[in-house]
Amino acid sequence: MDSVGTLEPFATPTVRLDKLFDVPDIQVFAKLDSLQLSGSTKERTAASLLDAFISSGRLAPGGTVIESTSGNLGISLSRQCIVRGIRFIAVVDENANGSALQIMRAYGAEVDLVLNPADGNKLAARRQRVQDLLAQHPGAVTTNQYGSPDNPAAHYSSTMPEIMKALDGNLDFLFVATSTTGTLLGCQNYVREHRLSTQLVAVDALGSVLFDGESALRRLPGLGAGVVPELSLQAKPDHVLRIKEIDMVRGCRRLAYREGILAGASTGAIVAAMDQMLPEIPAGSRIAFLVHDSGVPYLHTVYDNDWVKENLGEVPENSGAQ
């Protein structure tokens, strides 16, 4: 029975991509976390957050979890709460993918939609709503993905060791998209504690306030923040790149056309960031990135020319059928 797995997060494959960029001297690897059962890297985060609560006795079957989420953590928590017999209330905003909300509901979650606040700060409005709901549901807990050390711990103990194992400990640059910065921070803690020479590249959205960024309108979910998350104060990446949404679209489509990987907006941002940084990356380097989620929930945004034209003002070249 050794090959029978569990329904918990599993080690995802790391694959070599040789068509994404025309750089024969640089090896590019992708870790396919989009293959997790709930479709994203947040599968790991959700399991770690819940298990920490359960093992400390603050949460048990029949209990309630309330969390603010732009989509993926909500999907992962929905799935893992239902299998653990826990009620889950997801606080979401209007940036959330409609299909993400349907998936959460399919896993039995209750979805609480916060309408666009007058000051435009959706994240702050969601966090306030979580506090209001906690007051209304005595005994309920919030997993606090923005500040909990159990968020980066998931990536310290699984994501990064898996990458290093797949690459025989030999990696020069790792590109990670950032929102709570939990994924980045877990990888950073691993790199620093093991004294690796791997440089960490944080890929953020233009308009996100992470890393002293300036707040502006963002339409695509998955990366970026409107309020500085507590965890991000510890994040010290070697490089930070801020990507425009139209370049996220270009990155997603490039990954789909060249490598046959359908990924979400934050992974498209990483492809755009790698493209920008390649001229500075020495020949012979090995670079890796996370495919944070699948492109399926983005079929009506990133992969829809009408949506892209209407919301981002242009349609990238080479974006029709091949």
Ligand SMILES: Cc1ncc(COP(=O)(O)O)c(C=O)c1O
């Ligand atoms: C689509 C997507 N992008 C980016 C990230 C990184 O987010 P965070 O900084 O919150 O770890 C995740 C994490 O799961 C994700 O699902």
